[in-house]
Amino acid sequence: MISEQLIDILKNAKRVAVLTGAGVSAESGVPTFRGTDGLWKRFSPEELASFDAFMRNPELVWEWYQYRRSLIYDIKPNTGHYALAEMEDLFDDFILITQNVDGLHQVAGSKKIIELHGNIRRNKCSKCGEYYAEEIPVDKKEVPKCRCGGLIRPDVVWFGEMLPEDAINKAFYAARNSDLFFSVGTSGFVHPAAQLPITAKESKAYVVEINPDKTAITPYLDELLKGPSGKILPEIVKLLKLNNA
Numbered sequence: 001m002i003s004e005q006l007i008d009i010l011k012n013a014k015r016v017a018v019l020t021g022a023g024v025s026a027e028s029g030v031p032t033f034r035g036t037d038g039l040w041k042r043f044s045p046e047e048l049a050s051f052d053a054f055m056r057n058p059e060l061v062w063e064w065y066q067y068r069r070s071l072i073y074d075i076k077p078n079t080g081h082y083a084l085a086e087m088e089d090l091f092d093d094f095i096l097i098t099q100n101v102d103g104l105h106q107v108a109g110s111k112k113i114i115e116l117h118g119n120i121r122r123n124k125c126s127k128c129g130e131y132y133a134e135e136i137p138v139d140k141k142e143v144p145k146c147r148c149g150g151l152i153r154p155d156v157v158w159f160g161e162m163l164p165e166d167a168i169n170k171a172f173y174a175a176r177n178s179d180l181f182f183s184v185g186t187s188g189f190v191h192p193a194a195q196l197p198i199t200a201k202e203s204k205a206y207v208v209e210i211n212p213d214k215t216a217i218t219p220y221l222d223e224l225l226k227g228p229s230g231k232i233l234p235e236i237v238k239l240l241k242l243n244n245a
């Protein structure tokens with residue numbers, strides 16, 4: 001249920017920022033990380049999502065990412081992704097900040113987008129940093145090598161790694177300067193991304209969470225719209241279009 005206060009804020013908001021997490025892709029069939037069916041229930045992040053893990057056992061980590069790619073390549077965006085793509089044109093200033101690596105926001109048509117944790121469809125050399133933009137077939141079992149001899153890895157941000165500097169700077173700038181901020185489908189557990197809604201709140205934005213459950217950051221925010229993002233985001237877009245008509 002969208003509050004009267006939020007309806008009013010939606011009508012007047014000029015600078016809007018949205019942070020998304022794995023929950024936005026859940027309705028497309030992409031598994032989340034935490035939660036009962038989450039990836040971290042079945043696989044250990046220590047063994048799979050750090051640079052040390054990759055250097056210790058590159059074949060295992062490569063195999064896991066190939067498996068993850070096989071899960072996402074045939075998957076389609078859902079109504080939540082499409083609603084966010086539409087929201088770009090409904091505010092003067094809009095930015096989508098995503099932790100997701102699946103690229104589904106871009107497939108849905110979002111253009112004003114900041115990727116905080118990279119993109120699983122891209123690869124880069126673990127030694128010289130050269131990018132490999134083309135998708136490597138998911139049935140490629142051996143870890144490919146760069147022309148410099150280094151091992152090629154997915155272009156995602158692992159635990160203990162810095163986020164891309166430009167992306168995180170732009171994201172914090174948007175959080176500090178928005179008047180309305182949405183935190184959608186994220187557990188608010190992983191830093192520094194989890195700090196963004198808090199920073200927005202401290203900078204006097206109205207901060208709305210969209211999630212079927214309470215999260216680590218719910219107590220610090222203004223309003224929780226409890227439910228799946230694939231249902232709630234289209235309702236918000238519908239309201240905005242009525243206002244603009």
Ligand code: BJW
Pocket residue numbers: 020021022023024026027032033034035038049099100101117156157158159160161162163184185186187188189190191192210211212213215227228229230
């Ligand atoms: C729905 C839904 C529906 C379901 N609709 N919603 C203590 C304090 C601060 C920081 C740290 C600390 N200890 C350690 C750190 C640092 C660490 C960290 O945060 N660790 C935490 C575990 C505590 N962070 C880092 O290491 C980061 N780097 C960094 O800090 O650099 C500086 C530094 C360097 C060296 C030393 C120390 C500092 C990097 C973080 C990288 C995160 N990488 C991953 C993997 C990406 C690659 C891959 O995909 O394999 O990113 S981890 C994973 O978690 C992935 C996600 O982007 C990220 C966030 O998860 P997200 O999106 O929130 O998903 P879930 O599953 O947690 O939640 C889903 C939500 O959806 C739930 O709430 C559901 O209810 C909801 N949902 N269905 C809407 N239909």
Ligand code: ZN
Pocket residue numbers: 125126127128129130146147148149150
């Ligand atoms: Zn290289």
